[in-house]
Amino acid sequence: MIYVFTPKGDVIELPAGATPIDFAYRIHTEVGHQCIGAKVNGQIVPLNYKLQNRQVVQIITSKSRTGPSRDWLIPSNGYVTTASAREKIRQWFRKQEREENIAHGRHLLEQELRRLGIDMKPEEVLKLFPRYQKLEDFLAAIGYGAITPQQLAARIAEHEDQKARAAAATATPTVPPPLQVTGLRDLLTRLANCCKPVYGDPIVGFITRGRGITVHRADCPNVLHTSEPERIIPVSWGETPQHYPVTIRIEAWDRVGLLRDVTTLVADEGLNALSVLTNVHDDRTVTILMTLEVASVQQLSRVLQKLEQVKDVYDVRRVTNGETAPTR
Numbered sequence: 001m002i003y004v005f006t007p008k009g010d011v012i013e014l015p016a017g018a019t020p021i022d023f024a025y026r027i028h029t030e031v032g033h034q035c036i037g038a039k040v041n042g043q044i045v046p047l048n049y050k051l052q053n054r055q056v057v058q059i060i061t062s063k064s065r066t067g068p069s070r071d072w073l074i075p076s077n078g079y080v081t082t083a084s085a086r087e088k089i090r091q092w093f094r095k096q097e098r099e100e101n102i103a104h105g106r107h108l109l110e111q112e113l114r115r116l117g118i119d120m121k122p123e124e125v126l127k128l129f130p131r132y133q134k135l136e137d138f139l140a141a142i143g144y145g146a147i148t149p150q151q152l153a154a155r156i157a158e159h160e161d162q163k164a165r166a167a168a169a170t171a172t173p174t175v176p177p178p179l180q181v182t183g184l185r186d187l188l189t190r191l192a193n194c195c196k197p198v199y200g201d202p203i204v205g206f207i208t209r210g211r212g213i214t215v216h217r218a219d220c221p222n223v224l225h226t227s228e229p230e231r232i233i234p235v236s237w238g239e240t241p242q243h244y245p246v247t248i249r250i251e252a253w254d255r256v257g258l259l260r261d262v263t264t265l266v267a268d269e270g271l272n273a274l275s276v277l278t279n280v281h282d283d284r285t286v287t288i289l290m291t292l293e294v295a296s297v298q299q300l301s302r303v304l305q306k307l308e309q310v311k312d313v314y315d316v317r318r319v320t321n322g323e324t325a326p327t328r
Contacts (some may be wrong), residue, residue, distance in 0.1 A: 002053045017081050018051050021072060024059045025085035032085060033068055033092060034061040048078040067092050098136075101143030108142050112152045116301055117318035118160060119202070119219040128155045150305055157301035160200040189213045189235075191244060195220035195320055198244045200297035205235040217320070243293040245274055246300060250288040250307060251315040254280050259288070261310050266292060269303050289319065 004012050004023065012026055020038030024031045037060035038045055051057060068089045072079040080086050113120055122135060132138035141147045195217040197203050202218035215235055216223045223232060252258055259278065266273055274291040294300045307316045
């Protein structure tokens with residue numbers, strides 16, 4: 001063992017061969033994390049310097065330093081010799097990596113929900129993955145890749161379809177009765193062009209004077225911000241899925257054959273393309289707006305995932321804000 005001193009004269013006991021970093025972590029964990037240099041008996045020394053008995057050690061810190069260096073954990077570098085200092089450094093990296101994974105997982109989840117055009121909270125999605133009890137564990141798993149965006153999309157889309165079918169199966173003609181999109185007692189219904197609801201989307205009805213009921217997505221801004229909320233009524237999907245128009249936006253690097261590859265994939269999926277609009281930009285990228293007939297959110301999710309695999313495509317998402325032209 002060796003005995004060294006702080007600038008104030010406090011005695012610190014360390015094993016032989018200890019370094020200034022070992023000394024810093026023995027003083028306080030944050031002193032170690034913020035260590036950028038050291039002085040021994042008033043002289044600057046490298047951080048892997050081997051301390052000697054009765055030396056006075058001063059640690060130079062900086063609040064701008066975000067944490068320890070991974071180099072400190074490499075044994076051949078000789079920065080750390082004590083197990084306690086090494087464990088504190090490892091704990092810092094585990095915590096940082098977990099927080100980064102949680103943040104990245106939250107971003108990926110929100111991105112996938114936006115891509116599908118589905119309004120769900122992370123806590124609601126968590127319930128679809130019973131293996132995870134805590135939201136932080138769930139988000140971290142997404143962040144480090146244990147749950148892929150494709151798995152998220154499949155589980156979410158399946159949930160939305162099941163929810164729609166359950167609502168249709170349990171719908172009973174109470175007063176006032178829930179409206180089924182397939183029609184209820186010859187009541188005139190139509191799907192809103194602004195948000196283009198698809199079978200499986202949460203929906204509401206809006207009473208339109210002289211035009212029956214217009215069905216909107218539940219998160220449609222036109223419904224959420226209406227000045228006449230009394231005209232909103234509950235509706236549910238019918239038992240048999242029909243085909244509904246939905247617009248998707250594809251961003252890609254322009255190349256010969258891109259549009260052919262996209263339309264071929266759509267046709268192979270058995271989908272009908274109602275319209276296709278393209279716009280090539282100065283930076284040699286292209287935006288494609290394509291309106292498809294789909295039967296469910298699950299079918300939409302599947303085609304979005306496959307379109308993402310097309311060469312040179314870098315973003316595919318559902319359009320939910322009424323875009324009609326592929327402009328930027």
